[in-house]
Amino acid sequence: MAKPNMISKEKLIQLAKECLADKGIEKFTLRSVAEKAEVTQGTVYYHFRTKEQLLLDIVKDVCDRSWNEVAQEEDVIKQALESAKSRCGSDSFYHKLFFTLIVAGLNNEKIKEQLGSVLEQENKALAGNLTKIWAQSPVTGVSLEGWGVLFNAIVDGIALQALMIKNFPVEKAYEGLEQLVALLSNLAMREEGE
Template sequence: MAKPNVISKNELIESAKECLVTNGIEKFTLKAVAEIAGVTQGTVYYHFRTKEQLLIDITKDICDNSWNEISRTNENLLRMALESSKSRCSSTSYYHKLFLTLITSSFTNERIREQMGDILHKENQALSSNLSKIWSENPVEGVSPDTWGIILNSLIDGIAIQALLVKEFPIEKTYSELEQLLLRLTNLSIQEGNQ
């Protein structure tokens, strides 16, 4: 039996995530979300006018939750951020499939492009802000924290693309070596700050 129309947008987003896990992005529909949430399809349409809008809101929710969790700690910030992004590169994770599907849709849909651009901008800022916590000094003169955020965000998304497409992609090795690279940059930053 369907619940009355007193379900929150956040509860629907959680049901939509469950729907993605259960059905995959290929079989994701607003009707399937309504069934999992136990509400009418009209209730889902009330909160999300289109499937794309619901998918964008899921993406925003995942990003916001991830950055909020990472930003709450000062210890092992780098490791937590890398573990979070690595966990989204597995073949069972729907996040990057969803993210890349929306990016592709944004090439022909201005509304999706604006919203995905906002998500990327927010991620770049979160990376810049968190790197500023880790690096007392900029490890490479002439490269701003904002540019570091953009570079690292692009690097993480590029690794995700390869992990999704290359059958035997070395996720563990790649992330381990990426962590070593970032730790070296951190050590350079500390050495610069001590001089």
């Protein structure tokens, strides 16, 4: 028996994540979310007009939660890298979803626009966190905003390779990225001292 329409959008997102984990992206439907939530499909459609909109909201929720957790940490950059690494692998739920939406966004302007907004928010969050360790960019001509974009692209590139290459060395890739951040941080400190 379906419950009355007294379910929050946030609760539906949580249950949709569970549905995705149980069924996978290929078998994920709004009907399966309604069944999991014990509500009518109309209730799910009320909050999310399309399956893609629900998937986008899941991506946004994962990003927001991740950045909120990272912001609470003392060493935000190290925590951001740990968080990104934890979502990286051959069966990464988040990145499978993210890249599936990217493909859909290539032919759907609304999805493209919303994913672009998610990426812009991540770029800003990265740049904002970099200001906590760098007073200025360690490389002349590259702004902190530019570093946010570059680091976001590197993380997504590592995730894509981890999804596509069997036995991709995620640990080694992130060790290299941590060394790059450390090197750049040393350069930034030298620049400040001069």
